[in-house]
Amino acid sequence: MRKYLKYFFFMVVFLVHLFLFAFVHYVTPHYEITRVTGVEVKRVDKDGPITKSNPADGPTRDVYYIYTQKPDDTGVMVYRNEDTRWGFPFYFKFGSADLQAKAQSFAVEHKLVQMKYYGWRLVLFDEFRNATSITEVTSDDTPSLPILSYILYAILLLTFFFCIQFIRGWFDSEN
Template identity: 35%
Template sequence: MVYVKWVFWGTFWLLIAAFFHYTLPQHDIVRIVNTYEERQDLGDWTRIFWSVPDDQTESLVNRDVQFIQAVRPNGKAVVYRNEDTSWRWPPYFKFDTANLYTEANDSKSTRDNPKWVSVTHYGWRNEYWSIFPNAVAIKDVEGPDATIIPWVNIVILVIFFAFVWAIWVRWRRFRRARIDPVLEDMGDSFEAAGDRMAARRGRFRRWLDSWKKK
């Protein structure tokens, strides 16, 4: 029972962590090297990783998507998609795909004359399933060692854990005040019933013993 409990809570918090890791904004210091547009097939279940800016695209199996190619300071390549989120989840309310595409083109640079920018994005990158993080903002930075403090993430996580803590404290109080006394009464009732059953079995054995002596 304890093992099942730990598996349940472990899975629950793992899903919560994955949700926040996918949804909350992340910041990459990169050098943009290229932008392009490509038609992408929208898989059955991988469709959830692509934005759906309008109702018409819900019935499409593929569509044109803008991409931004970049290189990290360590030389590792990274590719972002550039799609509006509109009023849908996650709530970035991104409507400026065209503007961001222009900013990305204006921020292109070479290895010999690099221009470093901070790309704010959400989502994951998976090469096997062709999943790309969605870029939501581009900001110039001084260099590859620039530090971006994720204030939005800090505030959201603090509020979330404060909410969880408040619920947990109230649950403990409710349990001590309402549930534990009931369970104790049930335990006392079961114990008393067991004592009565034991007493009856004792009397029955003594009655049988009295017949054996005769």
């Protein structure tokens, strides 16, 4: 029974750390070099974009979208460009309209840009990455590194290791 309890605690620690890794990956900024191909504004409510099949049934808001294509292949990505304001994650982003105008000018000029974003693109749930900034780059530039993510991953690996060692020591010392 002790062996199963030990493995149960290992599994709990593993699942908690897996959740924390996913959380860190979602909320910390990432960078990608891409080319803006277009922009769009959609009126949405709590159910998604407003269409004939989905009429507005509550408060609505504008959500900006930035369409991009990787410079070396045909891979495309759609970014949501929405203010975070005072909400979580705390990017305090208020200028999504300005960012949209900047993206539009990059689309017209066909320039390479570095997109800073957080979040995931989940097609199944119609979830988009949220762009937080966009800057012009050259073809020789490499994307910035998400240093904060690396630091938090290292801390999580250390806590995972120490939790596993603690559980092993706790169960092995009682024999």
